[in-house]
Amino acid sequence: VPVCEGWGSSVPLFRCFRTSFSPTGRPHLAPPQNVTLLSRNFSVYLTWLPGPGYSQNVTYFVAYQSAPTPRRWRKVKQCAGTKELACSLMCLEKQDLYNKFKGRVWAVSTGSRSPPVESKYLDYLFDVEPAPPVLVVTRKEAILSINATYQLPHCMPPPDLKYEVDFWKEGTKNEEGSLFPEAFPAYP
Helix, strand or coil: CCEECCCCCCEEHHHHHHEEECCCCCEEECCCEEEEEEEECCEEEEEEECCCCCCCCCEEEEEEEECCCCCCCEECHHHCCECCCEEECCCCCCCCCCCCEEEEEEEEECCEECCCEECCCECHHHHCCCCCCEEEEEEECCEEEEEEECCCCCCCCCCCCCCCCCCCCCCCCCCCCCCCCCCCCCCC
8 A cells, every 4th residue: 555654654645635734733634525505395405425535434513504694603403423414404493594594514533624615505485495295186076176285394484385286188298288278276
């Protein structure tokens, strides 16, 4: 195994590339990569990939920041010391979904830590991906009723959602438009 010199002792070459040192002499891990806020089904997750050369004993810590308090990072307790590559950023202590926010993650291993890596901001009320509704269709004689429901995170304010319903003949691809061109009211 090739080694590199000058680090206090000879160490395998691959460790020279994955570890750097801070001005205080403490080793740094390479930072996590591809740190992204991902929206799915009314929820938001901070996701990332391991940095190059990470070993099995690396754990991660996550924090978030709201736009109104840009210098204050709040740690996400349920993701402290996690080995997962994703962390839910929903329903957090003192989180305000009416303000945009971002997340950051850093890696920790025995005696070393990576610098934190930040995501871009996400504006929950404008950027969140809604979940598809669960549809219950009931027919009584000539009346067709459709009930659409959805599951929200417990902390989310009730959204003002409206659904658009299209009908088409079974076996066609709805290329000709709805069988019923008049608009049907959609109720949340």
